[in-house]
Amino acid sequence: MNDISAYKKGLRDGIPIALGYFAVAFSLGFMAKKCSISPLQGFICSFFTRASAGEYGGYTIIMQDAGILGMIAMSIVTNLRYLLMSTALSQKFSPDTPFFKRILTGFCVTDEIFGISIAYNGYLNPYYTFGAFSVSTPLWALGTMLGIIAGNILPARAVSALSVALYGMFIAIIIPPCKKDRAVLLSVTAGFILSFFADLSGIAGKLGLNSGITIIVLTILISAVTAYIKPHPQDTAFDSENNG
Amino acid sequence: MTGSTWIYILTMILTTNLIRIIPLTLIRKRIKNVFLQSFLYYVPYVTLAVMTFPAVTEATNSPVAGYLALITGIAAAWAGLGLFPVSMICCAVVFISELFLV
Structure with a gap:
């Protein structure tokens, strides 16, 4: 598969991730608002961290003004699984994958993007990961910002239904290898x-x-x-x- | 306070991304150890399993709807449906079942 078609496949597989992100980020936005995070701060923080549990923990640290060391400790603990995921991904690259593409792929790692990247058939083409990243990250950041600005726009029923989109995707990733x-x-x-x-x-x-x-x-x-x-x-x- | 909020956010961004990138800079060769290879092979599936259940039953307004979504999702994925269809089926199951449950 060439880079462009890998990128397009990543975009396509990133759509359910993006939808799930939007709903989750929206509720993260409500929480961020309670911690006095501005819409711009929420957008930037979400865009560059893309860490649901990590952001939740981080906003708690900000609200409690618990210090920079507290923030570092919280970020390490809530995101430690990314260390395992990146280690697993390091084994998924073709040996001739350039250094900067490995770094960029690491930057893209979230639970969901890791899940679909590790399920990629054979060696990982980084452009697949980049595709999933470029459709899902804006919606994650936008969802956080809108959650902070608008509060409760979506009806509770819609939030409840959308919130399982992520888990549905997890299930779709883990079941096929279970069969084999x-x-x-x-x-x-x-x-x-x-x-x-x-x-x-x-x-x-x-x-x-x-x-x-x-x-x-x-x-x-x-x-x-x-x-x-x-x-x-x-x-x-x-x-x-x-x-x- | 706004100034220090930005410093907190910057710290969060740097720490979170360093955790992601460090293994990819340090480990550039294939790992030869069979135990480590096997361990890394199982990690992703186990992590996703642990994160999915019971969290999916706590994400919905009604836990029963979460269980229904889990079971339907597993059945749909077992039948060979892809990421997006399975996700949407789970959402639909929650939405419809909560019309009766909540």
């Missing part, structure tokens, strides 16, 4: 079950942690156990994808 690979199916099922009980028990709150930490801990735990039980050498996987 029983180890993925097992790890995803374990993820659902343990996440459910972690939430039910409120364990994170009892330990003074936030839900972002629960996501990190469960991800590392389940992935490590699955990797130990059912090794999946990735070089051969890439080779077979490229040959097939």
Whole structure:
């Protein structure tokens, strides 16, 4: 696939992401407004961070005026999963992918854009990621700004319905490999079950942690156990994808 | 306060993006270790699973609508539908079911 068609495919696959972003960013905007964030500040912050949980945490720090170190700590904790995602993406590039394209791809990483980039068949063409980025980022920033300006424009029913667009997309990413690979199916099922009980028990709150930490801990735990039980050498996987 | 708000936002932007970019600058070769390869192979799917459930049931006005969306979404994705159709089906399920539930 050449760069232009990869970019177009990225644009197309970015549409559901953009729709979901808009709804979520809108409600993030309501929250930002409570923390005295201006519409311009919200737009710029959302455009350059694209981090839902990270922004939520960050705006809390701003509201409490908890200091720059507090902001750094909050940003690291709420976004630590991006470290794992970028590490996984580093293995998805063709060896001849130029340095600046790797950096730009890293800049584009969000939960959703990572999800579709890692599902790309064979080596990742960075233009696919750039396409998804360029359709979804403006709507994320715009949604935040409009949420701050306008408050509650959308009816509650529409917000409720739109808010599952993101999760629908997550499901569409994780289910196809579950059909092909029983180890993925097992790890995803374990993820659902343990996440459910972690939430039910409120364990994170009892330990003074936030839900972002629960996501990190469960991800590392389940992935490590699955990797130990059912090794999946990735070089051969890439080779077979490229040959097939 | 407005001045320091911008400094906070700048800090947030720098930290968040450094986390994303650092692994891509440090790790340029293929990882040979089979355990690490396998670990990185499972991470994305597990993360998305953990982030999806039970959060999807808490995002909607009615938790039942969230469960219905989850089940329908899994069925639709299992049947081979792509990202956008599955997303829209989930939204439609929530919208329609909440007409009765809420």
